[in-house]
Amino acid sequence: MAYQQSTEQRSGQRRRCAYCGYSIPEEPHRSEAGREFCSRSCLEAFDEEESIPAEDAYERFETGVEPLDSLVPTGLPADAFLLLSGEEGTRRSELLTELVWRALERGEPAVVVAYVDPPTAVLERFFRQGWNVLPYLEDDRLRIVDCFTHRLEDRDEFVTTLNEWNRFLADAGDDAVIDVERPGDVRAVANALQRGLDDLEMTETGLVVLDSLDELDALVQDQLVHNFVKDVRASVCKARYVPIIAAATPADDDGRLVGDEPVYDGVVDLRLTDRLVPESRLKQLGIRKLVGTAYDPQWTAYEHAPGRGLLSFDPTTEAGSVYEQNVESRTL
Template structure:
């Protein structure tokens, strides 16, 4: 039986490499300018190459209360996440809020919209009281339109839009990129890459895909797998830009590729077992490679401006769902 080796260096306070900023596991490589974990780092530093602190870009806090309560140390930024849930769980609102929280942090964002035209995608923000017009104008938000070119009559669609939808569409015109053939996964991926280049999205920002179900209706299952695999590698892993995609679990046991294609899975469900005659929404993080997760379900609801919020098992649901204090205005101005 070999003797166990111990180091005199305290594990709580390891030396940090002056180039890559990671702990130095053994004796450091030293120079006049610092201490390094390896010859590669020492030589890179000598060439005046610099690397940012990994904590500055390798993890991010979503800003969405129920998710952050379950992921105490943040989400790895090289993750491809799946939002997998029942209909009625506010899955679309969650995707919208993730984008808004990124914009609030001053980061850029790209929304790949398969399920809705761009104006409807933007309306989800306005419906929550989140004005994205400045982000559209200053180049921090891009909408990749994988919907409009699938319409039989695009001119008729535009002709019958409301004044508000017409205004939003025109104001956001430069920020909307149309995909002429959304059934071509390479065209979708190339359009995404160009948008990321235009917004200089490396080690910053967020991408959302509103519906993998719509994508699957356009592509064969194997091609959906290939698309996810490709953008996970070229966007998440290469650029450290996370992608969040949504899919429904209605009529199936779960998205077929989820167990091994995705880095993280957030499950959303409806349950009527907690409170009599009340169907509550819950979410849990089933999987998150490289991240710490609390293994529990969180009960949540959604409120405009506030977004998704968690509440405990002892909270009176009447307090959460008491909407009688506000009087709606019928046909009021937008």
Template structure:
């Protein structure tokens, strides 16, 4: 429960600690410059180490419209989320949009890429109409490359890139962290931590892992378990930087045996056909520790520049899928870290 939620509690908890900003459940400890919930907070305040209000960094409004519609107060910043869905549910676009919305609100981001080379990872942003060149230049985006050194002929791959890929590769050169041993989970975790240190990512930004399926193929099952446990503890819990990892359901629950490792699970699905040529995409939050969420399926679609958007009624669906009409071009809701 955040400090703002506590402030709405009944009068028996009227005061907030002037150091930690959480409620004072008993008689306050009086200090030189305020009232405190404990001796530890009073002593810390005397040392001029007052904590920032937890609402400033402990909750993230993602900026992804359909997801925010079912998580009204945001995602806890110490969360490790699993986004799982069938092929065709725009899972990759969702992960890309998570990063773009963080950059859009001025926060840094790190992409751990097992499924694609850095040029393809960056191309997803451009395909969506989102220009990440300024973020690369301003040192707000890192790509942890766990793909390139898996290629049988890495040099040939680099030589056959077209002019645009060469340009993007050069522009992103300083932002790419190559992992020479991607089959070593510890090497990948170390590269991630180095990127977080370089970007000074504590209580800001987010991390995405593009494909747990690829990670599993490279590391085998048990090391994946270890890798997720490690980064959940050292990134989410220690730094208050959320991680969003993608996986395919492949006809069954994604990572069912390890779902307890994740603080939240977002399911994506394709519904039965509502017409001869249309299947609806829907998302739902199955679990999210420490946050309120609405237990319902939300229909959504995708549009370049706008990203994923939600719609509800049959008329909304018809407008979204009718040829040539498309959805209204309203800008996405602004996102912020509360």
């Protein structure tokens, strides 16, 4: 609390630039209308006819995922490449799906780089939660970079075995899919991603998710994974202010990451633990690293609820009710 108060006091002592929103450390530059700017560059860039931009409007965002947002109360940096590092059983795929859904709900576009599943299965994940993405496909707000299909030995046979619903999804999402013929070519994947961003005019808006770096790591050398993350972090996160959230399994029991940790702006750990409730293995989410903003260092217990996404709960008092509600919702 003392830290928060001192921060507010320091920020309140300085005036804010009418263009960039940051504090004015020296004598301000003033426009003819009397607005104050921190520099001549901001004064020249400002358009008197436009409204003053909200402070940090494009620099931070709330994901809409309850357990994640609860640990980052001021929002995640929008220019960050984040890694979701979690073992099997931690609902990692459901978390990625919800991140995309919440972005679409906010009215923002999204790109999914899919290594684990074909595009029809990516879309089906939303419908399993009761989240209808068909309007967003029609509104041209979703792209799927398909890094899965061309890894199949017989792609034609795969298409012929689709059931009626999946054929419908394939047709409905056809314009939203960007094929990558060489998914092991990191440059081809990066180019396909840039095409998706250009199609949706994604700058200072939207979200990219990548599922998963494990599959890319299996196709290429470790150094190429590092180079891929470094390059798209620069060209997407830093240049466009579009965050990327990628999933991966820890490479070893010590939690070593795919690639190496310094290349990521943030690392969110997902884990299973049997130390909270006797004879129960619960899921926990915690932030190992996050550059550019403050975060709560605690672990938070969470569970996935159909149609609602990931929910935080107190394992000492609420575990029973959480799982009873999940069972009831699946039987209705």
